Amino acid sequence: MKFPKGHTLEEIANLLQCEFVGAKDFPVLGMNEIHVVESGDIVFVDHPKYYDKALNSAATIVLINKIVDCPNGKTLLISDDPFRDFNKLTNHFKPFRYSSTSIAASAKIGEGTIIQPNVFIGNNVVIGDNCLIHSNVSIYDHTVIGNNVIIHAGTILGADAFYYKKRESGFDQLVSGGRVVIKDNVGIGALCTIDKGVTGDTTIGEGTKIDNQVHVGHDTVIGEKCLIASQTGIAGCVIIEDEVTLWGQVGTTSGITIGAKAVIMGQTGVTKSVVGGKSYFGTPIQESREQLKQLANLKKIPEILTKLR
16 A cells, blocks of 8 residues: 655654654655565564564565664664554555445446446445446445446445454454455456455456355455356455366465466365466365375275275
8 A cells, every 4th residue: 555645754653653763764655564565665563473574575664563673775663563553554544434425426437337226336436337236236445446347236345354463352453455456357246245455455357257155355366367156265365366267165275376277176175375277176175186086095995894804
């Protein structure tokens, strides 16, 4: 997430009321999670296990809960609670804005697009040409939808990321300031839920088709011309490359990559990254030919036991 304009390290430190290490005029251009940070971004870290990863990431400003040696070309923001202060930044630069109408005045809707009754379209949403949005679809703020997109009834685009920090008093939510981006010629079935990114985009690539009752987690990127069948659950920060097929009731863990043209058979649990061009089945996931051989061998066990007796 880039800020509307650049700020200095001192300005951000004053906003957070925290100390800093580095030149006070060091440029701060935005904030992001560690997997999408760029130069000029703030990244937060609040556990020693991840200090090195944050300090050596592309981010040039590290919001951290301890003074540590700072790599050359980078700066630190010292906070007693980086999680809280990262939320403070999101709420400051991208605050929630309520809507009093079904279609916000700031929304932009292209020519030939049909909006059925009871659709909600939030602030700064952009919808392209010749789309069809069926009834009871909710499109949260800042969502971007391309041309020739069909979205069926009851689907929700842009709900918050499922991202929490456990505290003694309960769970604190990481505030979501990202977007959902739907490319051209995408089809989305009924009752689907696609969460926005925490600071970046959850993206559905051009020509991808999604069946009913599919969930896509925050910051996930789905490639072009994928097929995703009903009741599939895709966790956050997943990369699904082009022309992947996920059959019904597939579930994935977070932070993995599914290679191009992979086929994931129904009810598979995708517990790790898998290379493209192959078929997979089972939980934990295996190549389908190997898994089916194992199942065939299991069926032979009674016959083998009978012979041994």
